[in-house]
Amino acid sequence: MSAGAGPAGAAAAARPTSAELDARDPLAAYRSRFVGADDPAVVAYLDGNSLGRPVATVPARLAGFVEGAWGDRLIRSWGESWMDEPTRVGDRLGRVVLGAGPGQVVVGDSTSVLLYKLLRAAAAARPGRREVVVDRDNFPTDRYLVEGVAAECGLTVRWIEADPDGGVTVEDLAPALGPDTAFVLLSHVAFRSAHVADGAALTALVHDAGALVVWDLSHSAGSVEVALDAWGADLAVGCTYKYLNGGPGSPAFAYVRADLLPDLQQPLWGWMGHADPFAMGPGYEPAPGIRRLLTGTPPVLAMQPLQAMLDLLEEAGLPAVRAKGMALTEHAVALADERLAAYGVRLASPRDPAARGAHVMLEHPAFREVTALLWERGVVPDFRPPAGLRVGLSPLSTSFAEVERGVDAIAAALADVSSS
């Protein structure tokens, strides 16, 4: 810790040091199981919520895949294993990460493409209802897709305004619902504030109005416990390149509750969603189960890295991962209070660690400039306009010392920017 990095608060002595926190962290050893954890060029990686680090086994796993299933078994691998990869990996994601029983999760496409399919399916499942509900602070792709689907289906978008430092609550949502609500799209963890929405309560509220809820789990899956079956959720989608470490642009996942599957309709009638793809017969007949969400050939190569992360998550267990995520953000918030507040940095996330996911949003007018400086210095957070610096702390690959190095670097960059 650099003595000149910022003013030290009186409470600092009472808190354990980063070294103490790392020493007592039951998950500390996982950090070495990622590529680049000891790379001296990366002083602190604070954006595991945008792009998780590669698991260390990934290069060998990919080489084995290229030389084995692809290069040696060749086309025979489709019958031997690949055709089932979207549902096999989906079932495992459901069990390890999503609280979802088998037959309800599939992997493929991008988050946005799967979300489009689910929104169209939700609109089709509530014919006659004319409104869709989404919050103004939801992730851009969510808002854009809702607007697009509403435009083509002749629906009206009803916007919720929630606390930007928090997220959508029951009180925010209730007035927006009614007999005309077709579906509601909500993020479980807000991409800016990290607010954790109440999955069970919000789902129940939407159901009381006879509508469907679509959950976007992109910023929670792999870091915050999700319980789709227990919530009674209808549809869900999420990203695998954040806390599931699938690599840039890795395939997404979608969930459809089992009892909704027989009637689920999505408009992208590709051969892989057909009941019998290789019959190649006339006329589209959707597969009976979750495979009807598929369209094109499953991205099997691109599904390999995330399976290496599922190995680690299964081994560690989501409760322990979540506990470490809360401890890491606690540490970040305490250090920010201690060393960044004097620069005018403001916390734009909930103060209660249980109410936020595994990232923390800080705000300061100079953060665009600060982020550029930090990236040059090997400290890598994310900038979110107009003034947000997002500190994303992937639980298995981040150490408490790394958090402190990051906060100190932010303080130093703020000092440099304000003196320049």
Added chain:
Amino acid sequence: MSAGAGPAGAAAAARPTSAELDARDPLAAYRSRFVGADDPAVVAYLDGNSLGRPVATVPARLAGFVEGAWGDRLIRSWGESWMDEPTRVGDRLGRVVLGAGPGQVVVGDSTSVLLYKLLRAAAAARPGRREVVVDRDNFPTDRYLVEGVAAECGLTVRWIEADPDGGVTVEDLAPALGPDTAFVLLSHVAFRSAHVADGAALTALVHDAGALVVWDLSHSAGSVEVALDAWGADLAVGCTYKYLNGGPGSPAFAYVRADLLPDLQQPLWGWMGHADPFAMGPGYEPAPGIRRLLTGTPPVLAMQPLQAMLDLLEEAGLPAVRAKGMALTEHAVALADERLAAYGVRLASPRDPAARGAHVMLEHPAFREVTALLWERGVVPDFRPPAGLRVGLSPLSTSFAEVERGVDAIAAALADVSSS
């Protein structure tokens, strides 16, 4: 060549042997640049048109990507290179493979998802026209997607019946076109017969009717010369895991002719198709160019293997690749005439090598059983119901001797099946 494999024709002596053909093949050395070319477990790979072999540099390329751009540069790679990867690789595909100038090709999604976007865009570009045209022997996903888009847009599908051993000709298409035709979907190389459609003539015919043509290049790109700009084509889509060796489920590509881009509308309004994705502002505004076809985060990891194949294709040149593809199918047809015809095997592809792509379709009632036997014996063609055995000869990775081993193995399996 096994003397007992089948009856030898009188013309056999006049043709060069496989060894002679390999010896004079200017592209023969490329075969060693693929994974598994000398794998003794693969006696003959006859399905390079379904799944191309990995290029030998792919394992190292992927490892370098995981440890470098992903593991070391982390999120910074988006700004440094990844955001432009869909158009950079697209432009290169356009130049090396598609005969398309820059700014018109993008890589991402699956073939079927991109095709959905293009079909919806085509329907939107011809409002008021009520018919869409497709041939009954087109690839299943093409037919299903046309039916789905027609259903949701209130259009009628007009089916063309072409020669199943050939493909759609000007004579087949002309009577199906009229003032009510919105768009026509055609495959450049037919997935069953390998018939090469006349890109320029069919495009001109569709344009005479004031309609748009959508080309599916999945079975030609990388093996048959394509000249999208010269044809005046409107829209095109294609697969990269066949003759572009991108690996199972690798991302697809789409082409939109430059002058159509400003008005092109597709309904999947994801953040990556936005004019300014990281502004994250309210309201969807499509990117001005080909990027408006994007929806979700580009599959950057999954785009790596196909770039290794583009290296080889650029080095060899498409004219030489096409010439070898014709020579390989000529050899396959001659050997089939000589050694398989006596078993009742029928050629279901054009006899003129210039009229077919880089695969050959053979038919025999026992081919389902024969294919299973061949796969066990390390000879890997594809079976297409009800009775088709497809011999796909990826020009850079296939030798003439391999074709002969394959044909002899088919003869031996036919003999075994008929005697069992």
